[in-house]
Structures are given as structure tokens and as C-alpha cells.
Amino acid sequence: MSPTPPTLSQEQRVEASRLAVANRRRRAEVKRQVKSGELSLEELFELAEREECVAQMRAYDLISALPAIGEVKAERIMKNASIAQTRRIRGPKQRAELFRALVR
Numbered sequence: 001m002s003p004t005p006p007t008l009s010q011e012q013r014v015e016a017s018r019l020a021v022a023n024r025r026r027r028a029e030v031k032r033q034v035k036s037g038e039l040s041l042e043e044l045f046e047l048a049e050r051e052e053c054v055a056q057m058r059a060y061d062l063i064s065a066l067p068a069i070g071e072v073k074a075e076r077i078m079k080n081a082s083i084a085q086t087r088r089i090r091g092p093k094q095r096a097e098l099f100r101a102l103v104r
Contacts, residue, residue: 023053030054031065041066041102045095055090059083059098066102077101 008016030047033039039047044062048055064074078085081101087094 023056026051026053027057027061030057031061034062034065035067037067041099045089045099048089048095055088057089058085059087059089059094060085062089062098063102 030039030044034041034044044054048057060074060078063069063077064071066074069077075085078101081097083094083097083101089095089098
């Protein structure tokens with residue numbers, strides 16, 4: 001028997017939707033800054049410690065947003081580092097694994 005999600009009022013659903021959209025926009029902005037070189041990997045990890053929505057970014061999305069790294073190279077880096085594509089950059093362990101994979 002799976003647990004049922006909490007019942008939300010219309011206002012709560014609208015607020016949750018607004019928050020989700022704001023979080024997705026923030027992650028997209030951060031990825032754009034990484035891609036353009038405005039934000040370094042170190043700065044991104046510091047930002048992830050302060051902002052939960054950034055910490056929820058998937059590791060694959062981060063790697064593929066780096067300059068000169070496309071989807072194929074990102075997949076190869078993730079596979080060589082044994083990092084699942086669903087991993088997020090939330091915890092220090094994940095960030096350390098990502099950093100080691102990227103500076104090889």
C-alpha cells in the first residue's frame with residue numbers, strides 16, 4: 001500500500017506550482033551562467049550550499065552545461081566516474097565525486 005500525498009487546497013497547489021516554476025527558471029539561469037563561463041564550478045558548488053533549488057540540479061545537467069562538453073561527453077564522464085544520471089549535486093559527497101570526475 002503506497003502512501004497518499006497530502007491533500008492541498010487550490011491556493012496551496014497554485015503556490016506550489018509558482019515555486020516549482022521559479023526553481024526551474026533559477027536552475028536554467030545557473031546553467032546558462034555556467035555555459036557562458038560567468039559562473040565557475042567552485043562558485044556553483046558554493047551557490048548550491050546556499051540555494052536548495054540549485055542543489056536540486058541534476059549532475060548530468062550541470063556537466064552538459066559546462067563549456068565544450070556536450071551530451072555525449074557528459075554521458076562518458078558520468079559513466080567513467082560511476083555517477084548515475086539521476087544524481088543531484090545536493091550533498092558534499094556528490095559534489096566531490098563530480099569535481100574529481102571533471103578535473104581528470
